[in-house]
Amino acid sequence: MVYKKVILVMFFFILNCCAVPSKKRDTSVSAALESPSEISSLESASKEPDEQESEPQQSDDISSFLKDLETDNHKEPEQQSQIQEIIKIGILETSYPSSINFSGSVIIVKDNYSEKILELTEARDYRIKKSNSGIALENNYFSSELKLSPKDSGTIISVNNKRYRGNIIVKVSGSKLIFINEIELENYVCGIITKEISASWPEESLKAQAVVARTYALKNMNRHKNDGYNLCATQHCQVYGGLDAEDDRSNNAVFATRGQVLQYDGQIANTFYHSSCGGRTESASLVWNLRNKIPYVTGVKCGYCGSDPWKSWSYKLRLSDMAKLLSKSGYPIKKIKRIKLTGKTASGRVKTVTIYHSNGKYNMTSHKFRMAIGTQIIRSTNFSASINGGYAYFKGHGWGHGVGMCQWGAKGMAEAGWDYKKILKHYYRGCKIKDNYGYED
Numbered sequence: 001m002v003y004k005k006v007i008l009v010m011f012f013f014i015l016n017c018c019a020v021p022s023k024k025r026d027t028s029v030s031a032a033l034e035s036p037s038e039i040s041s042l043e044s045a046s047k048e049p050d051e052q053e054s055e056p057q058q059s060d061d062i063s064s065f066l067k068d069l070e071t072d073n074h075k076e077p078e079q080q081s082q083i084q085e086i087i088k089i090g091i092l093e094t095s096y097p098s099s100i101n102f103s104g105s106v107i108i109v110k111d112n113y114s115e116k117i118l119e120l121t122e123a124r125d126y127r128i129k130k131s132n133s134g135i136a137l138e139n140n141y142f143s144s145e146l147k148l149s150p151k152d153s154g155t156i157i158s159v160n161n162k163r164y165r166g167n168i169i170v171k172v173s174g175s176k177l178i179f180i181n182e183i184e185l186e187n188y189v190c191g192i193i194t195k196e197i198s199a200s201w202p203e204e205s206l207k208a209q210a211v212v213a214r215t216y217a218l219k220n221m222n223r224h225k226n227d228g229y230n231l232c233a234t235q236h237c238q239v240y241g242g243l244d245a246e247d248d249r250s251n252n253a254v255f256a257t258r259g260q261v262l263q264y265d266g267q268i269a270n271t272f273y274h275s276s277c278g279g280r281t282e283s284a285s286l287v288w289n290l291r292n293k294i295p296y297v298t299g300v301k302c303g304y305c306g307s308d309p310w311k312s313w314s315y316k317l318r319l320s321d322m323a324k325l326l327s328k329s330g331y332p333i334k335k336i337k338r339i340k341l342t343g344k345t346a347s348g349r350v351k352t353v354t355i356y357h358s359n360g361k362y363n364m365t366s367h368k369f370r371m372a373i374g375t376q377i378i379r380s381t382n383f384s385a386s387i388n389g390g391y392a393y394f395k396g397h398g399w400g401h402g403v404g405m406c407q408w409g410a411k412g413m414a415e416a417g418w419d420y421k422k423i424l425k426h427y428y429r430g431c432k433i434k435d436n437y438g439y440e441d
């Protein structure tokens, strides 16, 4: 399937956010492309390279979105919605007063409904909150939506002291205000990489992460359509830290792969990724119980994630706590008697977990069990379990759902001399790396 170029009126005035340091911009893609449908990740503090725990940032529980994937995966491009090189990220939803600040010269505040315009020229904290009828920026009252834009490329807006390139849209949503960062896609990707992996990792693994994050964003542009933006800034979509999360090394990996995406059969691929696989990656259809296999993520041997700190993990969990966790997730239990693990996938993951309890038993997929207990306890579904003296003892390998790119494996491959293209083709079988966001020239 060939993407068609879509001529778009550039109704977004030239965004000041296009101020990514250095690198020439490819104006040929400044319009839109057509994306397939839906799918798709917690704010983590910035991490020290070698001691980071490598929280897998991509949401593990994506079952509800996969339903959309199954039905929409092969839509014709014509039926697909247009997406743009500009992306809107929901960065904050709050009922508390917030602060807006900026460094540089001036920001322009424009009411999206009344055309009211205000210029802020003094670089200080401005208090912004919901008013009875709309939005109050100190003593200035606006309707239910406004946009703050830097007047020049050197000006950066902060929301609650976090800096963001591009524009900030503020919208009323019920009793809350939603803050949305309207930003050029490449700049968005720059704000993701260090939330996923350390900027000190080998260059080729940074590039692989950049391609995967960019592709994932494009594939999931409709995920928050009903919220008025494309993606959120948490683990639910991809963790985005704005300008403060950027680093020269990771930015360079984004610039070096600018516009590159993974496609399968002419369509943007769903580039799932995770922290570490424990030796072999898993089939998406097995993890999320899909009717159809996703042909490019059916599980491959990894073998390069040996330096992962969670290569082997264990956890001792009080049975009474486990009963509470399961009860909270819809499996009401008074007392746990026995845990039985059934079946092994090709990657060594457990298929089914049976919990025998005082009133009967529950069968659930290992993924459901992991979600119910918590991904910081059951780090992967590649685990064993035993019960002794009121405790369950879990032992396992790897961290994350195991589908798609293994981040620690990509690091190991890069250290072994693989380039990012070879890494990506290993984890996403049959996918092609395309320039220009998948446009054909």
Ligand SMILES: [Zn+2]
Pocket: 041, 223, 224, 231, 232, 233, 234, 236, 237, 238
């Ligand atoms: Zn989200």
Ligand SMILES: [Zn+2]
Pocket: 276, 277, 278, 279, 280, 302, 303, 304, 305, 406, 408, 409
């Ligand atoms: Zn691996």
